[in-house]
Amino acid sequence: MKTTDQLETLDALVSLCKRRGYIFQSSEIYGGLNGFWDYGPLGVELRRNILDFWWNRVVREREDVVGMDASIIMHPKVWEASGHVGSFYDMMVDCMSCKRRFRTDHLARDAGTDEPPKTCPECSGDLTEPREFGLMFETHVGATKDSQAVAYLRPETAQAMFVNFRNVQMATRMKVPFGIAQSGKAFRNEVTPRNFTFRSREFEQMELEFFVHPEEEREWFDFWLQERFSWYGDLGIRQEKLRLRPHREDELAHYARYTSDVEYEFPFGWQELEGVANRGSFDLDQHMKASGKELGYFDDARNEKFVPSVIESSAGLDRTVLTVLADAFAVEQVGEEERTVLRLAPHIAPRQVSVFPLVKKLAEPSRKLYDELKKHFNVLYDAGGSIGKRYRREDEVGTPFCVTVDFDGLDDGTATVRDRDSMEQERVSLDGMVDYLRERLSLER
Numbered sequence: 001m002k003t004t005d006q007l008e009t010l011d012a013l014v015s016l017c018k019r020r021g022y023i024f025q026s027s028e029i030y031g032g033l034n035g036f037w038d039y040g041p042l043g044v045e046l047r048r049n050i051l052d053f054w055w056n057r058v059v060r061e062r063e064d065v066v067g068m069d070a071s072i073i074m075h076p077k078v079w080e081a082s083g084h085v086g087s088f089y090d091m092m093v094d095c096m097s098c099k100r101r102f103r104t105d106h107l108a109r110d111a112g113t114d115e116p117p118k119t120c121p122e123c124s125g126d127l128t129e130p131r132e133f134g135l136m137f138e139t140h141v142g143a144t145k146d147s148q149a150v151a152y153l154r155p156e157t158a159q160a161m162f163v164n165f166r167n168v169q170m171a172t173r174m175k176v177p178f179g180i181a182q183s184g185k186a187f188r189n190e191v192t193p194r195n196f197t198f199r200s201r202e203f204e205q206m207e208l209e210f211f212v213h214p215e216e217e218r219e220w221f222d223f224w225l226q227e228r229f230s231w232y233g234d235l236g237i238r239q240e241k242l243r244l245r246p247h248r249e250d251e252l253a254h255y256a257r258y259t260s261d262v263e264y265e266f267p268f269g270w271q272e273l274e275g276v277a278n279r280g281s282f283d284l285d286q287h288m289k290a291s292g293k294e295l296g297y298f299d300d301a302r303n304e305k306f307v308p309s310v311i312e313s314s315a316g317l318d319r320t321v322l323t324v325l326a327d328a329f330a331v332e333q334v335g336e337e338e339r340t341v342l343r344l345a346p347h348i349a350p351r352q353v354s355v356f357p358l359v360k361k362l363a364e365p366s367r368k369l370y371d372e373l374k375k376h377f378n379v380l381y382d383a384g385g386s387i388g389k390r391y392r393r394e395d396e397v398g399t400p401f402c403v404t405v406d407f408d409g410l411d412d413g414t415a416t417v418r419d420r421d422s423m424e425q426e427r428v429s430l431d432g433m434v435d436y437l438r439e440r441l442s443l444e445r
């Protein structure tokens, strides 16, 4: 069996996502809106499964992390204190010939130089002088549109965890070291949204802020870096496509003492999936100064008061969905035919099982099985087309198991389970079907 599992471009994946209901362009019938995307019936399930997998791993399975969910619009002073109002912009240039727009840091990165090139990489035309491009979306709160009422759509979820540090700590009586996590939408008016959902203007983040004693920064940084790196492997992403990349001094964000990115090798190069950073006490200090409120911590065991340092893990949900899809995509030659298959890890696959009657006459026992299975899994009932066609359709959306009810099975109380990856079939008793599937769908297989 010949397999092609390295996407050369995202085109085939983009088309599959639209055709099968994973991801659509936002407002497509009006020509789309650049940098915004909608999830279809399968996309929303995959996205939710990945988010739950993150939440369980980072929050529920740990004693030392609690969750929260903050509002998207926060007091504008939050963004002044965090440094975003003054400095959250990218430098951009336009090509005077072809009118393309670029981020200067991306031009330099792609050219492998410190300074960005002076001519357009696409058409060699002259580039304008670099200009600042503010990334925050502004809106107005209240009835008047004067400058008093300006507010921002949050460009990251992190700040809510800093400004609520004391609320959460007092309410839960958590002791440092402990973390606060949340997921939610963030908005950035990106200069160049591109590569499908990779760089969007509206996206969801999954962030953890872990508060530690300053002497313990390094060990907790190392711990979270490994922990987060292995999470991507547990999503089923191939190890050889993942790497850790420490930031150089000159690319560190203003708040970071050190940072390492988790990167994935996309068809368009190695790119960041997540940043793990030591933010020191920068954020708590800034908010203490700006609000005049106490955000320090008294440690009973040490008999010492201090402002905790923060180890941050900042991941993108939509970017992870894209990575999982890109990594799972494969085209195989099976005999005379080609099949497209999404080799999604069973525990996050949006549809886990499909039930097929071999022929229409078998609808009744098949529906009975379907009704039983859907109490436990996300299941499709499909009686349309030849059995081969039905298998191919499910392969293409990544359903790990198809269960076919046939006449032999009626006699001995069994059905055939077909495995998406090996295409092998096995007879399984109807009584044991739920347990059999549950075991094969779990991560701990």
Ligand code: ATP
Pocket (backbone or CB within 6 Å): 156, 188, 190, 197, 198, 199, 200, 201, 202, 203, 205, 272, 273, 274, 275, 314, 315, 316, 317, 318, 319
């Ligand atoms: P870049 O320099 O590439 O613009 P960044 O380093 O500023 O991005 P962070 O602020 O560290 O990005 O964001 C943390 C995570 O949030 C990223 O690793 C990514 O997964 C996600 N993310 C950030 N911006 C976007 C975006 N425009 N679209 C989708 N996901 C994003």
